[in-house]
Amino acid sequence: MHTTFYLRRLHSLCGLLVLGMVLFEHIFTNSMAMLGPEGLNTALEMMELIPKPIFLGLELGGIAVPLLFHGLYGIYIALQANNNPRRFGYLRNWNFTLQRWTAWFLVVFLIWHVGYLRFYVKGVTGTPISFELLQNFFQNPIVVVLYILGMWAAIFHFCNGITTFCMTWGITKGPRSQNVISVISMCLCAALCLVTVAFMASYFIY
Amino acid sequence: MADKVRFIIERQDGPNDKPYTQEFDVDYRPGLNVVAALMEIQKNPVTVDGKRVPPVTWECNCLEKVCGACMMVINGRARQACCALVDEIQQPIHLAPARTFPVIRDLLIDRSVMFESLKKIQGWVELDGSWEVKDAPIQNPYTAQTAYEISHCMTCGCCLEACPNVGPQSDFIGPAPTVQAYLFNLHPLGKFDAPKRLNALMEKGGITSCGNSQNCVEVCPKSIKLTTYLAQLNRDVNLQALKNIFNF
Numbered sequence: 122m123h124t125t126f127y128l129r130r131l132h133s134l135c136g137l138l139v140l141g142m143v144l145f146e147h148i149f150t151n152s153m154a155m156l157g158p159e160g161l162n163t164a165l166e167m168m169e170l171i172p173k174p175i176f177l178g179l180e181l182g183g184i185a186v187p188l189l190f191h192g193l194y195g196i197y198i199a200l201q202a203n204n205n206p207r208r209f210g211y212l213r214n215w216n217f218t219l220q221r222w223t224a225w226f227l228v229v230f231l232i233w234h235v236g237y238l239r240f241y242v243k244g245v246t247g248t249p250i251s252f253e254l255l256q257n258f259f260q261n262p263i264v265v266v267l268y269i270l271g272m273w274a275a276i277f278h279f280c281n282g283i284t285t286f287c288m289t290w291g292i293t294k295g296p297r298s299q300n301v302i303s304v305i306s307m308c309l310c311a312a313l314c315l316v317t318v319a320f321m322a323s324y325f326i327y
Numbered sequence: 328m329a330d331k332v333r334f335i336i337e338r339q340d341g342p343n344d345k346p347y348t349q350e351f352d353v354d355y356r357p358g359l360n361v362v363a364a365l366m367e368i369q370k371n372p373v374t375v376d377g378k379r380v381p382p383v384t385w386e387c388n389c390l391e392k393v394c395g396a397c398m399m400v401i402n403g404r405a406r407q408a409c410c411a412l413v414d415e416i417q418q419p420i421h422l423a424p425a426r427t428f429p430v431i432r433d434l435l436i437d438r439s440v441m442f443e444s445l446k447k448i449q450g451w452v453e454l455d456g457s458w459e460v461k462d463a464p465i466q467n468p469y470t471a472q473t474a475y476e477i478s479h480c481m482t483c484g485c486c487l488e489a490c491p492n493v494g495p496q497s498d499f500i501g502p503a504p505t506v507q508a509y510l511f512n513l514h515p516l517g518k519f520d521a522p523k524r525l526n527a528l529m530e531k532g533g534i535t536s537c538g539n540s541q542n543c544v545e546v547c548p549k550s551i552k553l554t555t556y557l558a559q560l561n562r563d564v565n566l567q568a569l570k571n572i573f574n575f
Binding site: 122123124125126127129130198201202203204211213214217220284285289290291293294295299 | 494535536554558560562
């Protein structure tokens with residue numbers, strides 16, 4: 122009964138709350154790079170203090186499962202849209218389209234990001250992630266550009282997601298409250314995008 | 328000032344035929360609208376190349392933006408042809424059928440899918456009799472304004488044409504039929520069937536297919552606050568889901 126309804130609502134909750142937390146954790150931890158190598162390495166070592174089974178459980182239940190569900194069901198949702206921002210170039214329609222374009226980019230980006238850093242480097246080779254490792258990784262300018270774009274895409278997708286979450290759950294009903302949330306979430310988007318640039322720059326400063 | 332108005336019309340001979348375009352010139356006159364221009368073309372269906380062709384087919388009834396029948400894509404925008412004044416739109420004027428719906432011929436489309444959607448959401452009030460006027464249940468005066476606004480919907484299909492989530496790739500019933508559920512839920516007798524309508528909206532192709540692109544509210548020729556009522560219905564279906572789960 123009403124499988125579509127519950128899947129859609131779960132998709133919405135999962136994206137905003139669970140994956141939003143994952144995004145914030147990434148931004149928070151990575152911001153430590155702004156304090157230099159010791160800053161990031163200390164933060165990463167702190168995370169290593171979490172007992173392995175709990176950490177793995179968190180990775181599986183808090184990231185892998187929600188991400189796979191949100192991603193796969195999201196692909197199904199994105200395929201139901203026939204993006205038409207050129208015919209109907211309203212701001213919200215552009216955001217609708219960007220929500221889907223960033224989603225497609227993130228599918229590819231996250232396969233690369235998780236596949237390389239988590240599965241290959243940390244999993245297969247057993248190398249712990251560190252400031253030096255990332256600094257080395259970011260020697261390639263293409264990697265840097267793709268990582269900044271990946272972060273920006275995720276941040277926009279999340280922030281625009283706040284606006285649409287509020288509509289989907291009927292929290293913001295009229296155009297005025299919807300615009301207020303939209304402006305706030307886009308300010309958050311701009312701020313987080315700047316933070317990303319700042320911590321990415323620190324790999325070239327230190 | 329030009330005495331001729333150029334129309335570039337996307338035509339199609341049958342439901343499965345390939346579309347092609349033809350251009351027509353129509354004598355300008357003050358107050359000319361797209362329907363009147365199509366009537367001129369019908370009288371003398373000669374293209375700008377001087378070729379006599381079958382007249383352009385389209386649909387219209389009321390000619391005063393009430394019936395919804397003459398909805399077509401004019402200069403890329405879904406709107407009513409009867410109130411599209413030549414003086415107010417860019418020339419040459421491009422006309423095309425609203426391809427969200429099956430095209431029957433030229434600008435004539437089959438909009439019956441919206442009627443099927445209205446059946447799905449129970450877009451009517453169940454009655455088992457009638458009252459004397461003085462005994463009839465009254466409209467809530469606090470929601471009458473809203474009900475009146477939504478009742479202006481003429482199922483023209485502009486919102487479905489503009490919605491990126493309506494089309495052959497999706498089973499979304501679209502903004503217009505969805506918001507009609509709210510109109511009938513506001514009705515003093517219709518409200519008894521509100522759970523039925525909300526449950527129907529929770530099905531595949533219902534309100535959950537809305538992706539908040541908000542094109543619908545931009546193009547609605549009757550200025551119905553579609554997105555506001557969609558958000559209200561989102562509240563209502565969430566509450567209905569809780570009622571379903573906890574059986575209250």
